[in-house]
Amino acid sequence: MNKPNKTPLIQIKGLYKIFGKTPEKVLPDVKAGKSKDDILAATGHTVGLQQIDLDIERGEIFVIMGLSGSGKSTLIRHFNRLIDPTEGQIIVEGEDVMKLDDKGLQHFRRHKMSMVFQRFGLMPHRTVLQNVAYGLQVQGISKEDRDKKATEWLETVGLAGYEQQYPSQLSGGQQQRVGLARALCTDAEILLMDEAFSALDPLIRSEMQDQLIELQEKLQKTIIFITHDLDEALRLGDRIAILRDGKLVQQGRPVDILLDPADDYVEAFVKDVNRARALTVDTVMQPQSLRISADTIGEALAQMRSAKVEHGYYVNDDGYQGALCIDKLESVDTSRHDDAIDDKVLEDLPGIQSDALIEHVIPDTIEHELPLPVLDQDGELQGQLSRESVVEVLSEQPAANGAEAEKFSKPTNTDTDETKASA
Template identity: 70%
Template sequence: MDKPLIEITDLYKVFGRDPKSVMPRVKAGESKDAVLASTGHTVGLKAINLSINKGEIFVIMGLSGSGKSTMIRHFNRLIDPTEGKILVEGVDVMALSAKELEQFRRHKMSMVFQRFGLLPHRTVIDNIAYGLEIQHIDKITRLEKAQQWLETVGLKGYERQYPAQLSGGQQQRVGLARALCTDAEILLMDEAFSALDPLIRSEMQDQLIELQDKLQKTIIFITHDLDEALRLGDRIAILKDGELVQQGRPDEILLHPADDYVEAFVKDVNRARALTVENVMQPPAARITATTITDALEQMKRCKQDYAYHVTDEGYQGVLTKEALLDAQGQQSTICEKVYEAVPAISPDSAIETVLTETMSSDYSLPVVDDEGNLQGALERSAVADIFSDYSESDAEIKTDSSALLKAEKETPREAASAPSITSTQHDSSETVTNHKAS
């Protein structure tokens, strides 16, 4: 396994006249409020240990005063810790000289601020090129590069505008382009989208995801919004009063909150929208690899259920049932398209919300197939139903609807059930993978 790009070990930050003097109290477990009341010192961070991998979006979230903005300013030493170690690619950031720290900030990390941080007297193109200017890159080169990033974030034609002439969303695009223009490996984003209107904020999230797919930067993203954290984060760390209360993948935090504080965050989240098929799918219960009806029936005898997923060297082909194979026996020797059941294959990246109808109305666990046609798993109705257990009252309607679908399907004879067509679904083609058929 690759070594983490960033490692934080036993990080403490205490604000006040003599932070070292109150460290014994902090380490003894006194609360943040108690330390403040008795000493006048504020505990910003307490015993933080985490690692961040190269190329991931790592989200740090929490309520106001939780320490998340204090945390991000430690990565580039805008704030020095009271105690602790910060390693970036094995380099101890605390050991850097003033000159080394200056180069580190210019070349290793870029920052995108909540309030944009643009220079009002400079044009858009000059704002984007500013990081290269302080790196002493020649004017022609930096403007060419700035132009490329300006076009990447969708602002072609705005080169000579000034920040005051732009909308909030456009200003933040300039800030993002400026941060990316320096080619810094690590991008720090402190509440970067929180000042934007909801629609523009969603658009900026989309653009960040799109850019990350291409650039694979290491992004540390600060937010107080769990929906934003779940949408953007490969992993999430949740802070409370300067302490790290939970970290993990979005689905881990959503389905297994560590304590009441985290549970309060996640209780109102629409799980069906936030979780993907990959989060809850199971390994496929049975595969059939035969090419003939006779061999397929032999393999079917070893299955616990009366259906299985047909997989060949070309990838996933379709769902085979014992009944269909028996009906085809004597009429044909090889497996062909008409033997398959009409069961939609779904993408592992699809939100549960988009495949809910197919899952609940199908007699079979839905095959999960990637873009290359490989069978990755199966989505079971029971797994989808479990998502809604312990759900908040605000989501009771979804739970009721899914339970009703399950009940209706149990009461409907199999031969009368109408499963959705493999190639015709109610959802956009990007959400559902069309079955590959054996020729």
């Protein structure tokens, strides 16, 4: 991910949305803390969002999640002003989107943000190529240029050769790839993805997630991704915001959400997550025991005795070479203490990558008694991971009881209903 600027790319400040005839009159009751249900019963107004404050950095995948009725789809439609807030600011690159006139808003939607919808949103009477090129057509790009660019994006998403097909001739996964290509084709810096993969079969959904991750590594777009699926959120998100009844209940990195849920509602989400598939090594590793840079056996032994450790990781100019145990070094005859460190004293202990999923390193952690050295992409030593640490993090599941989880899982008014209420 790109290093963020000092100022976030997108800032949401004090955002409220109330659906109904006179939302401004109801706003003081919302701010006073009256419940969503009480306000609906007393006034007929639906509270969609309450006091939302978010900072989204350039180049990150920011996931907004929650159950039906949580306000997530309502929120994403504020980013490009498909819905206007009752109160609050939407600031993109320092510009308050709420202050844009019709012409400015039109330019903003055409050039700054693209959207990928749950139900694909393709035009059935246009070919695949025409669908992908549509945003460029709206921008006034010539047919030759837009067709060339659309063809390139179709190739990027794996649909080369489908240019003259129509949406009805494609599978659901292929249609969503067309939708993704159309959004990317405009070169918009920000992608809004509203439940973009939820209509797909599980296998196709997983493939689309893989493709989005692969594309993001190359393109470094800023992506706001809506989902109700925590596994999807943990897999895709650099950071996650969780909504409940229009309120922001927690935001943070996936590891923060998973290991430190803010309340029972978040616990109900995370209690059944397979942590081994969600957490990476760097989220649970410990500081390294000792980085041994000595040249000889005697120097290594002295270094370990001084640090009062039982083992360490030998690193030379060629990188990590293996582990050293003090018991084995102490058993070496003193006449060899000036000898160079070699395979006779080194333990063949594999290094693991800091960004690897826990599930991928479980076999190695079980096989070796010593903690495994954790290396970054450049092979530099970052820490260590023991079998005890893996067992601990996988066994500490949040203790949300079944009744709470069942309560939170029951659908309430859907975001779609809230959106309809604004009509």
